[in-house]
Amino acid sequence: MATPAGKHSAVSPRSSGALLGRGPGTVQELRRLPAVPVPADGEAFASWVDRTAVAMGLSPGLAARALGLEYRTNDRVPALFGILPTPASLDGLCTTTGLQADVVETMHLSRYDGTILNFNALHPGYDKPLEHLLGKQWLQLTGSRACPHCLARSDVWPLWWRLGIAAVCPDHRCLLIDTCPACGIALRRGSKNTPGTLLRRTHVTLDLRECGNRQPNPGKPRSPTVCRQRIADTPPPGPGGSGRHPAARARHRRRGSSSAGGPAGHRRGLVRRPPLHRRTCPAGRSRR
Numbered sequence: 001m002a003t004p005a006g007k008h009s010a011v012s013p014r015s016s017g018a019l020l021g022r023g024p025g026t027v028q029e030l031r032r033l034p035a036v037p038v039p040a041d042g043e044a045f046a047s048w049v050d051r052t053a054v055a056m057g058l059s060p061g062l063a064a065r066a067l068g069l070e071y072r073t074n075d076r077v078p079a080l081f082g083i084l085p086t087p088a089s090l091d092g093l094c095t096t097t098g099l100q101a102d103v104v105e106t107m108h109l110s111r112y113d114g115t116i117l118n119f120n121a122l123h124p125g126y127d128k129p130l131e132h133l134l135g136k137q138w139l140q141l142t143g144s145r146a147c148p149h150c151l152a153r154s155d156v157w158p159l160w161w162r163l164g165i166a167a168v169c170p171d172h173r174c175l176l177i178d179t180c181p182a183c184g185i186a187l188r189r190g191s192k193n194t195p196g197t198l199l200r201r202t203h204v205t206l207d208l209r210e211c212g213n214r215q216p217n218p219g220k221p222r223s224p225t226v227c228r229q230r231i232a233d234t235p236p237p238g239p240g241g242s243g244r245h246p247a248a249r250a251r252h253r254r255r256g257s258s259s260a261g262g263p264a265g266h267r268r269g270l271v272r273r274p275p276l277h278r279r280t281c282p283a284g285r286s287r288r
């Protein structure tokens with residue numbers, strides 16, 4: 001459901017536009033967007049950006065720029081996208097949507113810092129490959145697991161599906177899937193060679209219920225083939241740990257029976273730490 005971006009916000013001096021650096025050698029004028037989807041409870045940031053892109057009729061890469069996200073070391077993916085919101089991205093989102101910082105922060109994996117994840121070595125200015133720093137953490141740096149049944153009724157991808165312990169959907173009591181059976185690439189990875197890239201140039205309208213991963217197109221290198229597999233049509237792995245992902249198999253080995261009841265950390269109430277960089281948006285209140 002789209003909501004006028006300024007509906008619940010007071011008009012700020014910056015709502016008419018602000019000049020912010022958005023990436024190496026680029027300066028972009030940010031403006032308050034007319035409407036953005038309301039973030040769902042527990043939604044992953046990438047999911048919200050995708051839904052915003054659909055609402056705007058843009059590619060995810062162009063939507064990310066319109067939202068004011070910070071691009072730092074490359075132009076393929078915003079800095080620390082979905083991991084930790086940078087101060088520049090928070091400022092940009094505040095200008096373009098009026099979203100308060102704490103709302104944005106709860107959509108990032110940094111909300112689990114100090115519980116199942118340890119982000120002590122991570123800071124907003126970090127600009128090296130995250131694999132070196134977070135490669136051993138129980139998370140998916142790019143991509144996400146998913147419950148096909150949940151996605152049959154909603155476009156929202158929960159944040160906890162990106163945790164390493166995410167194994168079972170507590171609502172449908174089925175194992176989550178992590179790889180698309182059609183293209184063989186991890187869900188929401190994007191592509192094998194350039195994971196996490198947010199496409200800017202694409203003539204294919206994003207369908208949030210489809211895989212959307214891209215594979216090389218030898219005939220048209222600049223127009224990769226997009227996987228149209230509907231995730232809701234993907235059968236979950238069978239009970240008993242015969243499925244694909246290691247968390248489910250490990251859980252099954254430990255318990256000696258089929259998994260049920262949801263990811264342990266999630267069920268046991270991961271304690272949410274205060275956001276690392278709490279800020280307030282002068283433009284107005286949260287629109288949760």
Ligand SMILES: [Zn+2]
Pocket residue numbers: 147148149150151169170171172173
């Ligand atoms: Zn489900």
Ligand SMILES: [Zn+2]
Pocket residue numbers: 180181182183184185211212213227228229
């Ligand atoms: Zn696919």
